[in-house]
Amino acid sequence: MQVTLKNVTFGKGTPKICVPLTGQDSQTLLTQAQLAADSVCDVVEWRVDYFADFSNQNAVLEVLSHLRTALKEKILLFTFRTLNEGGKADLSLRDYHSLYIAAAESGLVDIVDVELERAEFLGRGFLSQLKKQKTALLLSSHNFDKTPADGELVMKLGVMRQFDADFGKIAVMPHSLKDVLQIMGLSQKMQGLASVPLILIAMGDLGKITRIAGELMGSVMTFAALEESSAPGQIDITEMSRILAALSLEE
Numbered sequence: 001m002q003v004t005l006k007n008v009t010f011g012k013g014t015p016k017i018c019v020p021l022t023g024q025d026s027q028t029l030l031t032q033a034q035l036a037a038d039s040v041c042d043v044v045e046w047r048v049d050y051f052a053d054f055s056n057q058n059a060v061l062e063v064l065s066h067l068r069t070a071l072k073e074k075i076l077l078f079t080f081r082t083l084n085e086g087g088k089a090d091l092s093l094r095d096y097h098s099l100y101i102a103a104a105e106s107g108l109v110d111i112v113d114v115e116l117e118r119a120e121f122l123g124r125g126f127l128s129q130l131k132k133q134k135t136a137l138l139l140s141s142h143n144f145d146k147t148p149a150d151g152e153l154v155m156k157l158g159v160m161r162q163f164d165a166d167f168g169k170i171a172v173m174p175h176s177l178k179d180v181l182q183i184m185g186l187s188q189k190m191q192g193l194a195s196v197p198l199i200l201i202a203m204g205d206l207g208k209i210t211r212i213a214g215e216l217m218g219s220v221m222t223f224a225a226l227e228e229s230s231a232p233g234q235i236d237i238t239e240m241s242r243i244l245a246a247l248s249l250e251e
Contacts, residue, residue, distance in 0.1 A: 001197050003166055003220075005075050005110055005136060008042050010167070010221060011197050014244045015214030018043035018077060019226040019237055022050045026063050033070040036226055040241045043111070043221065045077040048099075049087040054080065055095070057102055068108040077138070078103045079113040085142040097122055104133040111136040111167070116156060119163055127163055138199075140169035147172040147179035147202070154189060161196050167220070169199040174206045183210055187218030211235055212243045 002011035010016055019041045023029035029051070036044045046067060053059040068076060080099060081087030091099065096118055103109050112130055116139050119127060131137055139160040153170055160168035174180045183202045190198070200219040202210040211222045211234070224240040235243070 001195065003136065003197050006073060008075060013215065013250055014248050015219055015222040016042035017237060017240055017244070018045050018221055018223050020045045020047050020223065021067070021226075022047050024050055024052045026059075026066065029063060030066055030070055032226060033067050037071050037074060039226065039237055041074065041224070041226075041237060043075040043077050044071050045079050045113070045223070047087075048078065048080045049082070049089040054089055054099075055091070057099060060099065061102060061106055061108075064103065064106060064108045075110045076108065077111040077113060078109040081113075081142075082115060082118070084117070085115055085140075086144050093118070093121055097126055100126075101129055104130045104135040107133070109135060111138050113138045113140050113169070115139075116141045116160060120159070124163065131164065136166040137164070138167040138169055139163060139165040140171070140199075142171045144173050144203070147174050147182060150182065150186070150189060153186060157186075157190055157195060157198070165196050167199055168196040169201075169221075171199075171201040171203055172207075173204060174202040176206075180207055180209060183207070184213065184217040208235065212240070212247060215244075215247065215249050 002009050008016060019036050021029050021032045023032050048054050048060060083090045100112055104112060112135050119139055141156050157168050172183060180202045183200050186200055187198050197220045198218055199221045214222050223234055224237040225234040226237055
């Protein structure tokens with residue numbers, strides 16, 4: 001299954017590379033954005049939970065405008081990662097709803113990452129409002145403690161599909177080779193279930209193989225570090241690009 005945004009086709013060839021912007025202030029963010037704009041990445045993720053003034057919606061939108069200009073034609077992914085899923089801050093459901101709607105309505109973002117748990121609380125109306133703005137919807141689920149059983153992960157991906165997600169992201173913490181192989185085989189288990197394009201990650205050093213083997217395991221995007229990583233196990237973007245090229249299955 002493929003999704004095309006700004007002439008970038010996810011699900012074709014090697015997984016597309018996304019780098020995070022993790023600055024706490026606007027100047028640091030803009031410096032990082034310039035580096036990202038000049039890099040080989042396909043997608044740039046603004047991790048808004050790192051931004052010191054994240055609770056000020058006007059400040060967020062102002063920075064977003066500057067980032068959009070700096071990033072030129074790069075695909076911009078808007079993410080507020082909550083504490084429960086490995087983020088740096090929290091927002092009430094009401095503020096989370098308001099922030100995401102404002103970001104989508106601004107027309108400045110290409111994809112929004114909404115945590116599945118939040119989506120289930122906020123409901124289909126919230127997700128429909130986001131998609132109405134022609135913003136691609138990425139529904140995500142992160143577990144920093146363990147790798148849940150196949151049944152639970154398949155169920156989560158099924159809910160993402162029912163919510164009409166454009167991408168479904170599962171990130172887990174492996175504790176054994178079995179856990180890593182489980183994630184690598186998840187896309188095969190979803191075949192025939194009308195799935196969505198998947199982003200599958202086993203975090204930490206043990207799971208690094210999942211960040212580079214996306215083309216083989218059916219994962220359409222991988223996350224690399226520009227300067228500072230936003231999750232355990234991220235590989236430097238220059239090294240990531242070289243490895244993906246070497247592992248490409250295209251003739």
